[in-house]
Amino acid sequence: MENEKHDLMRTIQIKFPRLSKGQKLIAEYILKHYDKAAFMTASKLGISVGVSESTVVRFANELGFSGYPKLQKALQELIKNKLTTVQRIELSNAFISEEDSLKGVLKADMENIRVTLEKINQNTFNEVINSIFAAKRIYIIGLRSSTALSEFLGFYLNLILDNVHVINYGISDIFEQIINISSDDLLIGIGFPRYAARTIEALSFAKSRSTKVVAITDSLLSPLATEADYTLIAQSNMASFVDSLVAPLSVINALIVAVGLKEKHKISKTFSDLENIWEEYRVYSYKNMEDK
Incomplete structure (x- = not known):
C-alpha cells in the first residue's frame, strides 16, 4: 500500500514541471489533500482549486489515466483503509451537508447496491452455498463494525442449520473459539475498511488448517480476499465516519434466502415451532392482535 502511494505521488512530482499552470494547482492540492480529493468529482475538485472540469480531466490523462474516474479510483484504493475516524468526520462535513444528509446517504447506499450487483459473481455465490451445505461446522467471524453483519x-x-458458530470477543480469545477448526469446516469472514486485524489473522489461521474460507468484503484486493477460497464482493464506499453496510447486508440476505430455499421443509417446521414458543413465552407483543 505504501509503495503504491509513493509511486502515484512520485509520478505527480516527476511530471509537475511539465504541467500547465492549472494542472499544477491540481497536483499541489492532491499532494497535500489526497484523502479529500479521492472523494471529489472532477467538477468539485476543479472548483476547489479554481480550474475547469476539463483541466482536471486533462490532468488525469497527463498522469497516464484514461479518465478522471480512474485517477479517483486509484486515490480511493490508496486511502480507504488508512482514513482515521477524525478524517472521515472531516469528509462528512465536506461532502454531506446537514440538510442533505438523508438524501445523500440513501443515494450513496443505492449506488453501493447497484455496483455490488454488477460486481458480484453468481458462480462464486453458488459455490459458497454449496460449501455451506458441505461443511461439517460453519464458523462466522466479523469484528468491529462488521459484528452486526456476522x-x-x-x-x-x-x-436453518444446526452447525453454525459465531466467533466474537468474549471471555475466550478468537483463536480459542476456532482451535478445533479443520479441513471439514467452513469459515466465513466479513470485513470492510478499516479491516479488523484479528479477522484477517483468523482467516489465515483457518487456511493453515486447510479449512475452506469465504470472504465477504469490498474488493479482491482486500486482505480478507487474499486468504479466501471464495470472495463475495459488496461495495461499502461512504464518505462518512459511518461504514456503509447496506450492500454487504443485502448480499448476506441473499445468502440466507438461498440457504433457506434449499431447506424449505425444515425451516417451515422450525418457524412453526417458534411461533408457538414466541406466543407461549410472550416474546413479541400481541396487544394489537388481542384488541382486534
Missing part, C-alpha cells in the same frame, strides 16, 4: 448471518443460519 451476528445477523449467524442468527438466521442458526435457525
Whole structure:
C-alpha cells in the first residue's frame, strides 16, 4: 500500500514541471489533500482549486489515466483503509451537508447496491452455498463494525442449520473459539475498511488448517480476499465516519434466502415451532392482535 502511494505521488512530482499552470494547482492540492480529493468529482475538485472540469480531466490523462474516474479510483484504493475516524468526520462535513444528509446517504447506499450487483459473481455465490451445505461446522467471524453483519448471518443460519458458530470477543480469545477448526469446516469472514486485524489473522489461521474460507468484503484486493477460497464482493464506499453496510447486508440476505430455499421443509417446521414458543413465552407483543 505504501509503495503504491509513493509511486502515484512520485509520478505527480516527476511530471509537475511539465504541467500547465492549472494542472499544477491540481497536483499541489492532491499532494497535500489526497484523502479529500479521492472523494471529489472532477467538477468539485476543479472548483476547489479554481480550474475547469476539463483541466482536471486533462490532468488525469497527463498522469497516464484514461479518465478522471480512474485517477479517483486509484486515490480511493490508496486511502480507504488508512482514513482515521477524525478524517472521515472531516469528509462528512465536506461532502454531506446537514440538510442533505438523508438524501445523500440513501443515494450513496443505492449506488453501493447497484455496483455490488454488477460486481458480484453468481458462480462464486453458488459455490459458497454449496460449501455451506458441505461443511461439517460453519464458523462466522466479523469484528468491529462488521459484528452486526456476522451476528445477523449467524442468527438466521442458526435457525436453518444446526452447525453454525459465531466467533466474537468474549471471555475466550478468537483463536480459542476456532482451535478445533479443520479441513471439514467452513469459515466465513466479513470485513470492510478499516479491516479488523484479528479477522484477517483468523482467516489465515483457518487456511493453515486447510479449512475452506469465504470472504465477504469490498474488493479482491482486500486482505480478507487474499486468504479466501471464495470472495463475495459488496461495495461499502461512504464518505462518512459511518461504514456503509447496506450492500454487504443485502448480499448476506441473499445468502440466507438461498440457504433457506434449499431447506424449505425444515425451516417451515422450525418457524412453526417458534411461533408457538414466541406466543407461549410472550416474546413479541400481541396487544394489537388481542384488541382486534
